[in-house]
Amino acid sequence: MGDKVRVRELDPESQELVISLFKGNPEGAARFGEGGYIMPSVYRKNVDDLKNMPVRPDDTWVVTYPRSGMVYL
Numbered sequence: 001m002g003d004k005v006r007v008r009e010l011d012p013e014s015q016e017l018v019i020s021l022f023k024g025n026p027e028g029a030a031r032f033g034e035g036g037y038i039m040p041s042v043y044r045k046n047v048d049d050l051k052n053m054p055v056r057p058d059d060t061w062v063v064t065y066p067r068s069g070m071v072y073l
Contacts, residue, residue, distance in 0.1 A: 005033055005047045 008031040010018065018029040018038070027041040 003051065005051050007032055007044055007047070008036065010038070 009015075010029055010031065015028045019026065022029075022040075025040050025042075029038050030041050030044060031037065032039050032043065032047055
């Protein structure tokens with residue numbers, strides 16, 4: 001497959017803040033990609049597949065904020 005996305009853990013203080021702010025996300029968050037974007041840790045499961053998925057010229061993209069429609073069980 002293609003390139004791997006760089007994943008960095010948050011420092012403990014930032015991780016605690018994320019968990020306290022987003023109570024439905026007990027896994028916390030991590031920094032993803034070269035830009036260090038903070039996303040829920042659960043994103044780690046699919047990040048490489050999403051980055052390297054094949055794209056066709058006739059694909060339609062629906063783009064929203066990362067938390068839109070996410071459900072934590």
